[in-house]
Amino acid sequence: MFTYKTQIFLHHTDAAGRLFFGNLFFLIQEAKESFLEMIGLSISDMLNDPGITFPLVHAEADYKVLLVTGDRITIDVEIEKIGDTSVTFFYTVKKSDGTLAGTARTVTVTVDKKTFKKKTVPADWRAKLESHLKVSR
Helix, strand or coil, X not given: CEEEEEECCHXXXXXXXXXXXXXXXXXXXXXXXXXXXHCCCCHHHHHHCCCEECCEEEEEEEECCCXXXXXXXXXXXXXXXXXXXXXXXXXXEEECCCCEEEEEEEEEECEECCCCCECCCCHHHHHHHHCCECCCC
C-alpha cells in the first residue's frame, strides 16, 4: 500500500467550504500518479509511449464524512486487480485523526493509441504493478 498525504485547500471546496464531490477524483489522481512514479511508472513516460495509452474507464466513490478546507488527509492507494487489459485501483481516504472519510475505485485500460482497441498490459508495467497487488480485500 502507498500512502499519499495532502490537505483540502480552498480551491477543492464548494461555496460552503466543503469538499466539492468531483474534486475527490483530482485528489485520488494525484495520489495514483505519485504511487505510479514511486514504482517506476511515471505518467509522463506512459503518456509518451508511442503505441499504448492508459485511459480511465470507470470511477466511483463513497463519501463517509464531511471534508472541509484545512482538513489534512491521507489517501492509501492499492492495486485491487490486474486483468489482461485493465488495472483496478482502490483508494481509502482518511482524516488526520484516522476517521474514514471515503473510498474510491478507478479502472484504467491499456489501449492502442492508433486504433483505441484494448491491448494487453505491457509485461514491464505488469511486473511493477503486480509487486504491489493487494492479495485480498
